[in-house]
Amino acid sequence: MKQRGGSDEAKRRAGESAAEIPEDGDVVGLGTGSTAAHAIRSLGERVDAGLDVRGIPTSFQSRQVAREAGIPLTSLDEADPDVAIDGADEVAPDGALIKGGGAAHAREKLVDSAAERFVVVADPSKEADALSHAVPIEVLPDARVPVADAVRSAGGDPELRAAERKDGPVVTDNGNLVLDCAFGEIDAPNALARTLSVTPGVVEHGLFVGLADELHVGDADGVEITRY
Ligand SMILES: O=C(CO)[C@H](O)[C@H](O)COP(=O)(O)O
Numbered sequence: 001m002k003q004r005g006g007s008d009e010a011k012r013r014a015g016e017s018a019a020e021i022p023e024d025g026d027v028v029g030l031g032t033g034s035t036a037a038h039a040i041r042s043l044g045e046r047v048d049a050g051l052d053v054r055g056i057p058t059s060f061q062s063r064q065v066a067r068e069a070g071i072p073l074t075s076l077d078e079a080d081p082d083v084a085i086d087g088a089d090e091v092a093p094d095g096a097l098i099k100g101g102g103a104a105h106a107r108e109k110l111v112d113s114a115a116e117r118f119v120v121v122a123d124p125s126k127e128a129d130a131l132s133h134a135v136p137i138e139v140l141p142d143a144r145v146p147v148a149d150a151v152r153s154a155g156g157d158p159e160l161r162a163a164e165r166k167d168g169p170v171v172t173d174n175g176n177l178v179l180d181c182a183f184g185e186i187d188a189p190n191a192l193a194r195t196l197s198v199t200p201g202v203v204e205h206g207l208f209v210g211l212a213d214e215l216h217v218g219d220a221d222g223v224e225i226t227r228y
Helices: 008-019 034-048 060-069 105-114 141-153 189-197
Strands: 027-030 054-057 083-086 117-122 135-139 157-160 177-182 202-205 214-218 223-227
Touching: 008 034, 008 083, 008 117, 008 214, 008 223, 027 034, 027 060, 027 105, 034 060, 034 083, 034 117, 054 060, 083 105, 105 135, 105 202, 135 141, 135 189, 141 157, 141 177, 189 202
Parallel strands: 027 054, 027 083, 083 117, 117 214
Antiparallel strands: 135 177, 135 202, 157 177, 214 223
């Protein structure tokens, strides 16, 4: 599994802390990435010990990790999540996030925003005073050029995400492409999020503003929890 950001130990602590939250009967949104995978495995250990939960995966990867961990799965067709646990690429002090380093942000936003309680898991390298990470935008393949033009008009610098072990672009679980769009420091994430959301051809962008309820940050000493 790809490692982005800080130490795996810090990610594991954050994931284990969040995995303590679900209770018997809960439906749990299962995020994508290396930190969320720690939470899924830890939740799987609780399932082994008798906890009765069902998970809603946010990607091919999280579905695989959950199956290996023995977590029964369901979907948004059947239930709304009580809790969603997911990672982030950058976290601002007010809980605004940039996500999509794993190109899973469309399904992540769907599941995380449907959850009663959205818990973010991260290592300290993800915390920032202001959002400035490139914003991943999932686009319909035919919309790559017009969306890139719209991003430039909004002050951004779009770059088509290239695959690492395939010639050509990353193709998402939904069959779309990803533009990583650098905007520098983002002063008004809400306004940018609205602009991107109404751009034709944008499937979803990685700005998650006003969605996170709680942040668990692991480090060498333990876990710091912030509630928004
Ligand atoms: O948004 C995501 C995937 O689309 C991930 O949650 C984000 O990239 C963080 O990943 P990691 O925990 O591996 O650092």
